[in-house]
Amino acid sequence: MKKPSISKLVNFFINLAQSTGGEVDRSYDTTQEMSSALRAVGAEGIVMLKNNGVLPLANEDVLSVFGRVQNDYFYVGYGSGGDVKPPYKVSLMEGLERGGVKLNQKLANTYKEWSKKNPPDEGFWGHWPLCFPEMPISCEAVQEASKASDVALVVIGRAAGEDREQKLVKGGYLLTKDEKALLDKVTDAFNKVVVIIDSGNIMDMSWTEEYGDKISAILYVWQGGMESGNSVADVLSGKVNPSGHLTDTIARNYLDYPSSRDFGKRKFNNYTEDVYVGYRYFSTFDEDAVLFPFGYGLSYTTFETDGEIAFDEHTITTTVNVTNTGARKGKEVVQVYVEAPQGKLGKPLRSLVAFDKVEVEARGKKTVNLTFDLDDVVSYDDKGYTGYKSSYVAEAGEYKVYVGGNVRDVKLAGAFNLDAPYIVGAEECCPVRAESEFKVLYPISNGRGYDKSYRPVAVETRSLKDRIIERLPEEIQQKVDFNISFCDVKDGVQSLDRFVASLSDTELEMLSHGDYRMNSSLGTTGNAGAFGGISESLRSRGVPPVTTTDGPSGIRLLVTASLLPCGTALASTWNTALVESLYTEVGKEMVVRGSDVLLAPGMNIHRDPLCGRNFEYLSEDPVVTGRIASAIVRGVQSQGVSACPKHFACNSQETNRNHNDSRVSERALREIYLKGFKIVVDEANPHLIMTSYNRINSVLNSNNYDLTTSILRREWGYKGLVTTDWWMVNEKSPDFDNVYANAYRIRGQVDVLMPGGDRIAGKGNDSTLKSLKAGGLTRAELQRGAKNVLNFILNTPVVREKIKKSE
16 A cells, blocks of 8 residues: 555544544444335445346355455445444345355355455555455365355455545456456356446446356445445345446446546646536447446346327426336336437537336336426537527427437437527626636537537636625624624524624624534534534524534444445435435434534536545436435435535545646536536525535635525525535635635635634634735625524524523
């Protein structure tokens, strides 16, 4: 393992001490409802890529399991998205044994004893392992196992982790030499070989073509949380019919991905692929490079789909008939894609607009209606190609609608025509700076398909400074001596404006950041930080502190909590109702364990398969991302607590994540990287949203006025709270004198700095009051942020109940 830098070591130990150090309280247990939900979601997210009939296992089959991960399982990724203290974890072998699968016990015991003697090195913060070394096994031992069993199961595992990427090396994205040797030995000795992949990210699958029919079945089982073993056993044994579908494209070679040449650079990455991310690229330019298409997944039964459409002015209804042609009940993911006219903007050949999960009885048929509207087929014109600059445009022409079980295997359901363009106005936001100009991908028809061409990206044409000045809020006249209680606001006796008017500048500043450190003494032990009533003054006036906790894979505290499936597994269910039911149970756990805010879901687009945090995120597609995230938020918030979708936006890599610049066209930003967030705002109304570390077109997102105020609040109408990610980088505003660090953030309407202090000393700085005194930041902007925090408290049922009368 590479020797860590001193700064990495310092950061690790500080993180450890502040968030995970101390004795774990194991008095909390998981409810039966939670365990059942975890098991069901884990199983439904499993994606079967191949099956020649070996699965489900027959009752009499004896199974030989190869690969150390059978015991040393990757239940979820490392970092803030995975460091949960579960009450139990079910390994693959435990799940198979409990599920009644007949095992080659001699081989199982050999692996078990070897794992005990050779515990894996799980690394530390930012230096997580990519995989665990395999147990050496001889050809003779494999041959012996083949004589004692009917089927071989090979388990390949990959770790995922925050603050590092999945690397294009053997043991990372690629198979190791030992894994390849193990596959060689097993496929030579067995006629029936099943391969399962325990990973949060997709990995190279080109080897599957090399082995061909020597491998009978392949499944991505993802990282399924603490019920992993039970979920996998349910699918292998046939208790659950697999119904997961890919939320990413699996290409034949990493270099086939359009992002591969513009990923992982330290200073900046030009998003030259533009809107052609994932399947949008492959369906338009390079279908032959696809090994397993987006949306793909097999079942123990088979389905046929067909459909027709009805177009009513603004709304398109797709009626889809799903027929189960097999002998087992099963679930199919019905996917609706649109092919828009190329027009002047150029479009991907396929774009997902709607989906649903449908269960159909054996030999049965079910009809479902999926609707979408013209707003779902618009493209953003950031340069004025259509004559409608800075607007969403559905160009005139024919729109074809396809239905099917994945993006490649679809049928034409119908088409509708627009005689004139459909326009939705917007404004130029987050543009590429002129000095950073680059070229973006664009399709040109060759009569048979589309060739790749490139044209200059649209660059900034308007003054951000002028817009900010035009929109500065009006100050509420300050009356510090007019002392009213926040409880009076709760009870409707006083207005929120009157309470804010009574706050001193110091109190306003306190509301703009957290309680300086993780594991705040104001919340449950092991919390990520607290904000709101963090000072004696504020608490004496009835403002309660708000406790936050990581994260995407469960409640990260120094108490036991349920360890959830990773984001990729959740999304691969394509089942919004099931995911919502799971996160309803998570919301209940939050109430019991004292968490007010869950820092989840992670929503960044899988732009590149090497991104280290893809396991936390959901998909390469913004519609899948937005709808699954909406289900998570609705589930959590149904219990009176809050969800906090993150990281807003374009947090597409971990390399130099606090400084890296995502240089992206405004069109791609809006159509790909912001669209999922727009869906979650519209469908679920999250109480908070967290910004990301990185820059977009030179501007740090923790200070980004256009992102947070122009788009999120003004254009989308978002009324909630916006918080930074933890320990953001400070900068001075380039547009305004005397606007320093936190004042720059507050001007952008990023309301709360978390955890509030610097990483080493845990102390804040005086930049806000310094800027206020110097005339850079206005008191009205501080008051605006304070109102956002206080409105959050008033509108969040569990937190609202904490508001106390002034003493």
